Amino acid sequence: MNAIDLKTIKFGLDTFGDVTHDDSGVPESAAQSIRNIIEQGKLADEIGINGFNIGEHHRDDYAVSAPMTVLAGLATVTKNITLGSGVVVLSSEDPIRVYQQFATVDALSNGRAEITAGRGSFTESFPLFGYELSDYADLFEEKLEMLVELLKEGPITWTGKHTPTLRNQQVYPKTERGQIPLRVGVGGSPESVIRAARLDANLALAIIGGDPARFAPYAKLYYDALDQLHKPHRPISIHSPGHIADTDEQAIEEMWPAYEAAFGRIGRERGWPPVQKGNYLHEVQYGSLYVGSAETVAKKIAYAMESVGAHRFDLKYANGPMSHSKLMHSIELYGTKVIPMVQELMSKQPVFS
8 A cells, every 4th residue: 555645634524413402401493503503614614624514314303404505505604614415315315406406515615515425324315205215225326326427517318217317418507627526425335335436436434333443444445446447546534423622521421411312312213222321431432432632532533544544534523412512612622633633643653545
């Protein structure tokens, strides 16, 4: 593997738009939560964070069902930060509209839009938009391939089962730069890794539990597949949850109630055992929860990026019903302290692609 330039390593933030609570613990409205996201994205831009990604969900504990609309709002109040989805649930979306909406965000932001497409781990959008869960895999495969063709921005000829059949069709608006970058979100399926390589898309690894080093084989698989396809190596990114505060103890105690609420609900819906604080603390210490002081989180991020060979780390900074003020402080620490520390740590170690 070849050494990479540390200047190419990037750091981003992800949010699913969790409905926030105020400082006294009272739930805020979805509307206020969305306005909070705008303020969070503005802060991330002001302190030099590279990317800001917003996920898509269709349930009452998440405020964002239309991430492209929120990104359009952010495009008009930010200057430098890349604005992306995290993820757009492509299986239940129209790839043509996804292209058009992101091309519009790209125009509003002067070329800062980025798409991360995925199948998503939630399925509420399927009945909402009239899709069958039995078509889960086929929908994503077909729509992703169509989106890849649309992103070439030329006339498209396409025959679809779940998508329109087109004959030499132009889709507008075109972007000024000619193509919007595409990442494919992968949760640990080798088939998904190979698909990303085959479609010449960047790989975004969602690592939400366990030692991040266990994902190193997926990075190798991705690069091996690109080599076999005679395609150039592309950057790999990591998406993982976390929270930063002034001390380890403060961060752990601030995040635990939100984590318990969010994952407890998901667990009940999916038949998982109740969330235990001991498991949470184990994941904080040994796994893929990046919770603690700036120094603690920086060391964990540097280890993860080195272990996987990643070029980018996206911290999912919102994890359940936390307050806007705590999230803003976490973002500030990430941008002003964590990122410089990670860069310093990685400058002292071999970095590989």
